[in-house]
Amino acid sequence: MTSARIEVEHLGYRYAAGGAPALDDVSFSVGQGEFVSIVGPSGSGKTTLLRCVAGLAAPTSGEVRIDGVVVRDVPPGLALVFQDYGRSLFGWMTVHDNVDLPLRRRALSGEERQRRVASALAEVGLAGSAARYPWELSGGMQQRVAIARAVAYAPQILLMDEPFASVDAQTRSDLQDMALSVWRAHGSTVLFVTHDIDESVYLADRVVVLSPAPATVAAEIAVDLPRPRDQVETRAMPAFVTQRAAVARLIRRPGVGTP
Amino acid sequence: MxxxxxxxxxxxxxxxxxxxxxxxxxxxxxPVFWPTFTDVGAHLASSWIANPTRLAEHLLPSVARLLAGWGAAAVAGIAVGVLIGLSRRARDYVNPIIGFLRAIPPPALLPLFIVLLGIGDGMKVAMIGFGVVWPIIFNTVDGVRSVNPLHTETGRLYGLGAADRLLRIVLPAAGPGIFAGLRISLSIAVILMVISELYAATNGVGFQLVQAQRGFRTLDVWATILLLGILGYALNAMLELVEGRALRWHRGAMRTVA
Missing domain, CATH: 1.20.5 (Single alpha-helices involved in coiled-coils or other helix-helix interfaces)
Incomplete structure (x- = not known):
């Protein structure tokens, strides 16, 4: 790990003033180029946490810093892939136009934009689908478009909010490996929220485990598995089994189990 | 089937x-009061369709007023609707006023409009426009408010400018609502066009209708009513054609959900 890219400090969030807090006191940091997973029981405020990091929600207490600067609005060079891919894509635009849209604000030549869209689509395996509409694609393919949109934007920080939660198991494995290859190719810093314990361990360098709401960090577990990861080999390793068990125990009974 | x-x-x-x-x-x-369909059809063909002078002097001005009033209302209604839809505060201030104005039956304004604007084309266009602008505003507001928050946030995340967010996200997303308003208002526009031509007019299909009635030319009354029906039907069909093209994505997306 090198210098901290994302720093979350004593982050607290409540939906309504005086209401029950979703996040109580969450602190952790993510280093440059690191792949960090956040797991927690459902309703533990994982999405809210990610929205605070993205500058889409303002924390009630504490702060998020990106490259040392406190986040108040969406920071430049940050992309977020939502869980609900079907509704984050623009139905009235082709796949190509969906991926191209974020590039409009960048000072890029038409050719460069074309090139980036084409290579992002190729990277997620959708080179032949540029002229189609999102609703003509399967769920897994739609999420690939959403990822291609983020990739073409060339973000330094990529946030993903349970991006593979609503696709079938086989597609999920494919998308996990695609996410890893995108991360490796671009050297971006990734913060990946999931409720799937296997997925969190399989993908990440480090897993941040949240307690049930109001959330605090129950533990941080460094994942000691070689890269590149492999769906069959990695998951068969004793270390994988031990670490996924450690995370699972924490989620079941926070504060008990491996530190 | x-x-x-x-x-x-x-x-x-x-x-x-x-x-x-x-x-x-x-x-x-x-045959004077209850002509056969074939008689009415034949009369429509000979006295309207095969009569370029009558078409040019009466149908054309009617259609022009209708389209001018409806078109102006569409532009103004969509613009106002987007502004109100985007701003909660604007909604709070403007909603009661709009609710009141749209409750006024437009034909009741005809005497006032004649006093204020005379009996020319301007008055008729204004009356059509005033009468049809409300459904456009209301449906545009609904459409804009129903824009999926994920779309808005995606626009924010990727730093899109105001123009891009309006033209590429808000307007297309509000498209189904906007078209619903346009369709309702088009049928109201046909009604108001006829009404505005029944009084104080010197040309137009509505004027011809009154003339036929006053001259006891019942067959011509029937034929003119039939013409108005065909006009309304054709205008609606054309709008649906445009809508079908513009909202192709929406139908596709709905089909997938269903």
């Missing part, structure tokens, strides 16, 4: 209806 079968079924219902008309008229045998 295939498309051709569906069309045949719909046409057969229409044919049955017209045949009933024809039969009743033959039985009643009162």
């Amino acid at each position: 295939n498309a051709l079968g569906g069309l045949a079924l719909r046409l057969s219902v229409l044919a049955a209806l017209l045949a009933t008309w024809q039969l009743m008229a033959v039985i009643v045998a009162d």
Whole structure:
């Protein structure tokens, strides 16, 4: 790990003033180029946490810093892939136009934009689908478009909010490996929220485990598995089994189990 | 059922209806007040469709007023609707006013509009425009408010400018609502066009209708009513064609969900 890219400090969030807090006191940091997973029981405020990091929600207490600067609005060079891919894509635009849209604000030549869209689509395996509409694609393919949109934007920080939660198991494995290859190719810093314990361990360098709401960090577990990861080999390793068990125990009974 | 079968079924219902008309008229045998469908059709063909002078002097001005009033209302209604839809505060201030204004039956404004704007084309266009702008505003507001928050946030995340967010996200997303408003208002526009031409007019289809009635030319009254029906139907069909193209994505997306 090198210098901290994302720093979350004593982050607290409540939906309504005086209401029950979703996040109580969450602190952790993510280093440059690191792949960090956040797991927690459902309703533990994982999405809210990610929205605070993205500058889409303002924390009630504490702060998020990106490259040392406190986040108040969406920071430049940050992309977020939502869980609900079907509704984050623009139905009235082709796949190509969906991926191209974020590039409009960048000072890029038409050719460069074309090139980036084409290579992002190729990277997620959708080179032949540029002229189609999102609703003509399967769920897994739609999420690939959403990822291609983020990739073409060339973000330094990529946030993903349970991006593979609503696709079938086989597609999920494919998308996990695609996410890893995108991360490796671009050297971006990734913060990946999931409720799937296997997925969190399989993908990440480090897993941040949240307690049930109001959330605090129950533990941080460094994942000691070689890269590149492999769906069959990695998951068969004793270390994988031990670490996924450690995370699972924490989620079941926070504060008990491996530190 | 295939498309051709569906069309045949719909046409057969229409044919049955017209045949009933024809039969009743033959039985009643009162060609002055209850002409047969074939007589009305023949009269429509000869006195309107095959009469370029009458079309140019009366149908054309009517259609021009209708489109001018409806078009102006569309531009103004969409613009106002987007502003109100985007701003909660604007909504709070403006909603009661709009609610009141749209509750006024537009024909009731005709005497006032004649006093204020005279009896020329301007008055008629203004009356049509005033009468049809409300459904456009209301449906545009609904459309804009129903823009999926994920879309808005995606625009924010990727740093899109105000123009891009409006033209590429808000307007297309509000498209189904906007078109719903345009469709409702188009049928109201036809009604108001006729009403505005019934009084204090010197040309137009509505004017011709009154003239025919005053001259006891019942056959011409029937034919003119039929012409208005065809006009309204054709205008709506054209709008649906445009809508079908513009909202192709929406139908596709709906089909997937269903």
